[in-house]
Amino acid sequence: MCVYMKGVVDRVSNNSCVLQVSEIIKTLNPESTITFMDMAWEGLTRGRVYIRVSWDTTQARQFVGLCTGQPGSSFLNTQLNRVVNKGKQNECVFGGNYNFNEYRVYGPCTGVGIVSFIKSRSEKSCKFCISTNGGYESFGAVIGQVESGLEVLKAAVQLNDITQVTVVDCGVVVPLLLS
Incomplete structure (x- = not known):
């Protein structure tokens, strides 16, 4: 069983439980954390992409x-x-460019499901690359692997304009420890 923690919450329903993000982060396994991103286009949420991340680099954290x-x-x-x-x-x-939603090509990123953080001159860069087809070759730091939901990204790639695809929810999967 898992609890899904929303990345940013504007309001909470009456029957919700509010957890401090800092407390949740302490419970995560830094060797293997699963993050998620819900992707939407044309006004509909199309699916969730789960990404397993190891926190061994600054970019992964x-x-x-x-x-x-x-x-x-x-x-x-x-x-x-x-x-x-x-x-x-x-x-x-x-x-991933949360400031400007603009892009710059940094080089090829390949390998099915490999997730990389893209090298940039700015230490505040937050751009990522997810490979959807082929062998791995990245110009960024490999930070994880798509666990499931790759089909959502493959469907998004078929759109005429990829910038129509929006991350409508994101967070981490928190395993519940039942005693």
Whole structure:
């Protein structure tokens, strides 16, 4: 059984339980945390992408933080920015610029389901790459692997305009320890 913690919550219903993000983060396994992103386009949520992340790099910790909203910023309401090598062996999707929702191509990102943080001159960069087809070759730091939901990204890639795809919810999956 899992509890899904929303990245950013504007309001809470009467029958909800509110948990402090800082307390939840303490319960996560830094060797293997599962994050999620709900993707929507054309006004409908199309599915959830689960990404297993190991916190062994600064970029991985930043990615988890931006999924939870703990640092104040979040991937919530950001758009996917670009598809590289559409329909080819090294196809991948770029997203994650919460400040400007703009993109810059940094090089190929390949390997099915590999999640990378993209190298940037700015230490505040939060762009990520998720490969949807092919063998792995990345110019960014590998931070994780898509556990499930890759079909959601593959459907998004088929759109004429990938920037229509929005992250409408994101967070981490918190395992419940029942005693």
